[in-house]
Amino acid sequence: MFRLCFIVIFASISVNAKPNIVLFMADDLGYGDLGCYGNTSVKTPNIDKLATEGVKMTQHLAAASLCTPSRSAMMTGRYPIRSGMASSNLMRVNIWPYSACGLPPSEITYAELAKDAGYTTALFGKWHLGVHSETEHNVHHPLNQGFDYFYGTLGTNMDDFGPETKVVTLSRPYWYWELFSIWSVTTVALICLCRARYISVFTCVLLIFLWSMPVTLVYWVFDNVLLFSSFVHRNYDLVEQPIRLAGLSQRLVQEGSEFIRNAVQADKPFLILMSWVHMHTFIETGKAFTGKSNLGRYGDALEELDWSVGEILKLVKSLGLEDDTLVYFTSDNGGHVEIAPDGGYNGILRGGKAHGAPDGGIRVPGMIKWPGVLPKGTETDEPTSLMDLYNLISSAVGQQIPDDRTVDGRDILPLLQGNTEISPHEFMFHYCGNKLQGARYRPRTGTNTWKLVTYSPNLIPGRDICQFVCSCNHAFVLDTPLLYDITSDPGETNPIDSNSKQYKDIVPVILEAMKQHKNSIEPTTSQFSFRKVAPRFDWQPCCNGTFPFNCYCTDPKFPE
Structure with a gap:
């Protein structure tokens, strides 16, 4: 009898040791857009609550300043260049969903790790990591990258989806x-x-x-572009063309909520990624949020995003799962400063989306709540990465990190728990496409983090922005690399004197680390060759006719 009770108790502990996982990823959300990061103009109480109930990371970094490469790094824990997801040309994201560009099937995503651990997994919203390869259909599809269920857009939101511009x-x-x-x-x-x-x-x-x-x-x-790129899929099925952006957030919430309830009913731990279309343009909100904020349609969309996050968290709490759920919130890259007032606000940070090394494009909001594991209401100013999510999930689900490849994410649990005061990242590398344009250095002593910048974006003369997006190929090499104390100078406004002893001591260390990092990159097939990124007309779907004629339909599950 005693042995039976021990087995029952042990089994209960084992189940509880595997938390449910809810991941929120915004699109192009600026570092300074949220209330918990200093914004007083828009109300974001649900997202802000994550900061007060978990750990807020103030130096949380994306591996790229654009969607596709950043998301590939977040999914795999690896710099995009390692998997061929870093472009050498003008096209740095997967514009055409039905091209041959996508996350290679050889990569192991955190969704695959969770699925192997017995989790049921789902992705709602934006994927943007491809569909077909040149030789095999659906090889890049979310359902073949570790997700059991998918509802959303295989591509991205674009200005062409609205009536105003292209x-x-x-x-x-x-x-x-x-x-x-x-x-x-x-x-x-x-x-x-x-x-x-x-x-x-x-x-x-x-x-x-x-x-x-x-x-x-x-x-x-x-x-x-609307015809070629605007789709909503449920699993492999095309259910809507073009996307109705107004009300999409509400549909994602409903789909996500249904999945959570089904997982609970099946008594299975779940991992869901709520990959919101907000704050990418074209911006269009549901009627309940149109004109609601004081910051135009960007503010409206931000408050709708906050509501969406709140609805999922409210459901988790109502089902009694709050104490057994790991929650993570972030953005894929910084705000798009060139398109104000429809772009994000990056606070005092320099630059924004697509700029390469400047922090405005790569430093993003980051919050993690894990009751019983992480302390409440704490903050870390140490460098962390979206890639660290890979390691965190592997620990949470009880899976080993793959040992047959380089994983660039690090175990940040000791840092988040307050058991160590120094980031596990001694060096972090900042890319624009496949060009290494800078690096961070967090010495193993002291409190300072240093950043070396070797390239400057092709900014419009006299302004701190580019023409819509910055080009990696047009960025210019700095004759003398710029060194910043990013801890005291997050805006990158006061470079260290290149003649100082401090500069001469630190810069060679970072340059040597950059050299070693480059040497660690093994050759791989680029996913951004012209042949791969070009749209394939023979693959283009048409839900109610023959492409390109009469390609219009509305998701029958959500007719209004």
């Missing part, structure tokens, strides 16, 4: 004129050759026709 003209205002000029110059040249009788009239007409086809195709593709 991404291509925001990035290149004279894009259509450039395209027309290229076509015109070539066409005129061909006509001149024809008139000079270097080529026949037939050849001239044929060449003009053949030349016009790719130009027309490029124009059509970039002018119809």
Whole structure:
């Protein structure tokens, strides 16, 4: 009898030792957007409550300042360049969901670790890590990357999803004129050759026709991003085209809530990633939030995001799961400062989304609540990373970190619990695409964190922004790298004198670490070659017709 009771008690402890896991990831949320990070203009009580009930990280860093590479790092615990998710060209994110670009199946996501540990797993909202490979359909799909259920968008939200503007003209205002000029110059040249009788009239007409086809195709593709990229899927099924952005947050909340209830009914621990479309543009909220805030539609969307987080947390509490649930909140990268007032606010931090090394693009809000494991209402100013989530989840679910690859995430539990005062990251590396543009150094003594910057973004002269997004290829190498004491100078406004002993002592250490890091990168297939990122017309779905005709439908589960 005593032995039986011991077995029952031990089994109960083992089950409770595996917490449910609720992950919240915002899109392009600025470091200074939340009340708990100093914003007094918009109300975010539900998210702020996570800071008072858990641990708030003030130097929480993304591995990239754009969505796709940052999310790949968060999912795998590895710098994007290790898995081919760091671009060498202008296209740094997966614009076209139905291209061959995506997270390689050889990568092991934290969802796979949780699933192997007996968890039921789900992703709601934005994926943005691909669908098909060049040789296999759905290989990059969330259902083949560790998730049991998926509802949301395989791509991302874009300005083209609204009626006001297009991404291509925001990035290149004279894009259509450039395209027309290229076509015109070539066409005129061909006509001149024809008139000079270097080529026949037939050849001239044929060449003009053949030349016009790719130009027309490029124009059509970039002018119809809504058709190519705006979808809602439930698992593998296309259920909505294009996305109804108004009310999408409410639908994600309902889907997520249903999954949690089903998991509880099945008596299984669950891991869900609520990957919100907010705060990415085009911004459109449900009727209940339109005009609600004092900061226009960005503020409206921020308050809707806070409500969405609150609804999930309220459900967890009502089901009696609060004390057995690990909750994490963050953003994939910093706010998009070039599109104010529709972009995020990064506080005193320099730069923003897509800028590469500046902290405005890579330092993001980060809060973790884990009752009984982490203290309440504490804060750490030590460097931490989105990649550390991988290690945290592996510990929570009782799985080993894969030992056949380099994992860049670190075990931050001792830091969050207050058992150590120094970050496990001695060095952290800051990329723009596949270019290493800077690094952080947290010495094993003292309290300071140092940041070395070797590149500067291609900023508009006299301003601290780029033209819509910064280009990695147009960033320029600094003749003398800039060193900052990022602990006392988070705005990167006062570089250390390059002639000082401090500079000469610290910079060689960081440069050597950057060199060693580069040497640790093993060759891998880039997911951002032109062939992989180009849209595949033969793969494009059309829910109510034959692509590209009559591609309109509304999710029958949510008809209104």
